[in-house]
Amino acid sequence: xxxxxxxxxxxxxxLTIVEYNARLELKKIHFDNIYNxxxxxxxxxxxxxxVVVYTGEGKGKTSAxxxxxxxxxxxxxxxxxxxxxKYWGVGEHVFIRDIQPLFKDQLHFYKGGKGFYQAxxxxxxxxxxxxQHKQAAEETFRDALECATSGKYQLVICDEINNxxxxxxxxxxxxxxxxxxxxxxxxxxxxGRNFPKDILPLVDIATDMTKIxxxxxxxxxxxxxxxx
Numbered sequence: 001x002x003x004x005x006x007x008x009x010x011x012x013x014x015l016t017i018v019e020y021n022a023r024l025e026l027k028k029i030h031f032d033n034i035y036n037x038x039x040x041x042x043x044x045x046x047x048x049x050x051v052v053v054y055t056g057e058g059k060g061k062t063s064a065x066x067x068x069x070x071x072x073x074x075x076x077x078x079x080x081x082x083x084x085x086k087y088w089g090v091g092e093h094v095f096i097r098d099i100q101p102l103f104k105d106q107l108h109f110y111k112g113g114k115g116f117y118q119a120x121x122x123x124x125x126x127x128x129x130x131x132q133h134k135q136a137a138e139e140t141f142r143d144a145l146e147c148a149t150s151g152k153y154q155l156v157i158c159d160e161i162n163n164x165x166x167x168x169x170x171x172x173x174x175x176x177x178x179x180x181x182x183x184x185x186x187x188x189x190x191x192g193r194n195f196p197k198d199i200l201p202l203v204d205i206a207t208d209m210t211k212i213x214x215x216x217x218x219x220x221x222x223x224x225x226x227x228x
Contacts, residue, residue: 162192
């Protein structure tokens, strides 16, 4: 069989990207119609945007934020994923790098951390000073604020921002500023341990990841592909 025949056979059995997107959009419209017809809450209202918090001692906060990113991108939203604290390479960085050419300007990624604050050198950049940690957090916050107030993004995820506040690299005023100044149609996702309880009234959805069991407590290290 010639190469041309093989290409023709392939095209006859596979959708083009344009055809796939068109079918996906039709399925989404069909689902929306079914949802609107079958699920009725007469006394309920819809918010233009929400503030979501993933906090707590248990595993899964960043993972939940990445899942939210995937759901938003699947709905054709513009998403900004902004990461505090972490400087080392992790799986989500590779994943975002690989999908950015597909989503282009629809997905913004910024990594501004210098490692865990006041941690051993293997968990933080060597010879990093408290002032440099704070400067990095403030620069990362400026990027987050710009994205949240621009009106360009339907979702802005601030991964580990709660840790930055708890460590004193940022203040609670920074989180309040993000929430209050964000564009009307921009939802926020704030992850990390120790979310300030007095800010909870400004939040729409808050989930506390409760640790039931973790093998780290038995001196087992984090697993690649699961924890990072």
